[in-house]
Amino acid sequence: MSLDKDQVQHIAMLARLRVADDEIAETVDKLSRIVDFVDQLSQADTTAVVPMAHPLDAAQRLRPDAVTEPDERDEAQKNAPALSDGFYLVPKVIE
Numbered sequence: 001m002s003l004d005k006d007q008v009q010h011i012a013m014l015a016r017l018r019v020a021d022d023e024i025a026e027t028v029d030k031l032s033r034i035v036d037f038v039d040q041l042s043q044a045d046t047t048a049v050v051p052m053a054h055p056l057d058a059a060q061r062l063r064p065d066a067v068t069e070p071d072e073r074d075e076a077q078k079n080a081p082a083l084s085d086g087f088y089l090v091p092k093v094i095e
Helices: 005-014 021-042
Strands: none
16 A cells, blocks of 8 residues: 555645655655565564463563652652642632
8 A cells, every 4th residue: 555645645634744845755655565574574474373461471570669858748749739638729720
């Protein structure tokens, strides 16, 4: 599937990319090759392939769930203009 100039300009607009006029032809060629490659990959027979989350059968190393830093909330909130039960009080914005 080959892309044309209008399609590439539309894609660039949707992606909020500025493509200069002198770069359009090169961009059309590159994106067309990418789309052709993806199309080629989608034609591969994957019916006998078992889905996996990771190519290596490795377990994730977990750290113990333990507190490592002291609670400094009171020190951080010392200069706050208004507090209630440890929370910052702010003016209501939605009526």
